[in-house]
Each structure stands twice: as structure tokens, then as C-alpha cells.
Amino acid sequence: MKKITVVTGNSNKAKEIAALIGAPVESACLDIKEIQSLSVAEVAREKALAAYRALGVPVVVDDTGMNIAALGGLPGALVFWFLDALGPEGILRLMRDSEDRRASVSTCIAYCEGPAVELFEGIIPGTVSTETRGSNGFGCDPIFIPDGQSRTYAEMTPEEKNTMSMRSMALAKLRDFLRQRSG
Numbered sequence: 169m170k171k172i173t174v175v176t177g178n179s180n181k182a183k184e185i186a187a188l189i190g191a192p193v194e195s196a197c198l199d200i201k202e203i204q205s206l207s208v209a210e211v212a213r214e215k216a217l218a219a220y221r222a223l224g225v226p227v228v229v230d231d232t233g234m235n236i237a238a239l240g241g242l243p244g245a246l247v248f249w250f251l252d253a254l255g256p257e258g259i260l261r262l263m264r265d266s267e268d269r270r271a272s273v274s275t276c277i278a279y280c281e282g283p284a285v286e287l288f289e290g291i292i293p294g295t296v297s298t299e300t301r302g303s304n305g306f307g308c309d310p311i312f313i314p315d316g317q318s319r320t321y322a323e324m325t326p327e328e329k330n331t332m333s334m335r336s337m338a339l340a341k342l343r344d345f346l347r348q349r350s351g
Contacts, residue, residue: 200229234272236259
């Protein structure tokens with residue numbers, strides 16, 4: 169397989185991606201302006217095109233979101249900014265009077281080696297807890313409970329979370345795509 173550049177400032181993310189897709193990976197840190205959209209697929213696609221234009225090599229980028237039914241689908245791909253401004257507790261405060269706790273988390277992995285961008289999305293349905301729980305993970309992990317589970321992602325070990333995470337689901341799709349292409 170071709171070497172792929174993962175555009176991230178997080179070297180652990182690049183290692184995780186390399187392990188999950190079974191391809192040679194290096195990481196590059198780029199300051200890419202993100203379009204404003206609630207769609208993780210739209211954001212990931214535009215980031216991949218910008219990264220490819222800047223580097224001229226096959227790239228992988230990702231974007232993650234959280235859609236909450238009671239908030240009309242917010243924060244969507246803006247989840248990073250919501251969490252930065254409000255924290256998980258702030259999202260819970262926005263929902264304090266809501267009985268509808270349905271939500272989903274998603275990651276879109278975008279692969280680009282030219283003008284075309286391939287998108288691989290993992291979506292996990294679940295609910296938003298009524299309080300923060302757990303100390304593992306990051307982002308919305310302390311408030312998101314995947315369907316069929318009683319614990320938040322933050323209450324799971326990293327290994328447990330990886331068996332049912334939206335990122336590992338999207339990366340498995342990327343891995344299968346790359347294997348098909350390499351024959």
C-alpha cells in the first residue's frame with residue numbers, strides 16, 4: 169500500500185490509524201481552516217482537499233460530531249467548539265429540561281490522493297446521560313452512552329470503546345477500501 173499522511177497534531181491518532189488500517193502512515197500537522205457545517209462528511213471532505221493541495225501526497229483527515237435530537241441535531245460537526253465553550257456539563261445544562269435523550273456520535277474519515285475524495289463514516293446511536301460519568305476518553309465521552317450499553321464511553325476502557333467506536337468503524341471501511349485498491 170502507498171504511504172498515507174494523516175493530517176493531525178496528535179501522533180497517537182496517527183499510530184492508531186496505522187494499526188487499524190495496516191498501511192504505512194506518517195503524520196503532518198497543518199493549520200486547515202474548517203468550513204462551517206453541521207455535517208462531519210462535508211467538513212472532512214473540504215479538509216482533505218485542502219490538505220492534499222497543501223501537501224501533494226495521499227492524505228487522511230477526520231472530523232467527529234455529535235447530533236442530539238433535543239437540540240435539533242446540534243452540535244453536529246461543531247461539537248469541538250461546543251465542548252470548548254461549554255464542556256460536557258454545559259451540553260447537559262442545555263438539555264436539563266429535555267426528556268428526549270436520543271443522540272448519535274459520528275466520525276467521517278476522508279481519504280484524498282487527487283481531485284476525488286473518498287468518505288468513510290462511522291455512526292453510533294445512543295443517548296445522552298443526565299450527568300457526566302467516567303474518567304477515560306475525551307470530548308463527549310463522559311455524556312454519551314452507546315445503544316445497548318449502560319456505561320458512557322468515558323466509563324469504558326480504551327480497548328472496550330474501540331470495539332464499538334465510530335472512529336474504528338470508519339477506519340475499518342477505509343482499511344477495506346485500501347485493501348481492495350492494492351489488490
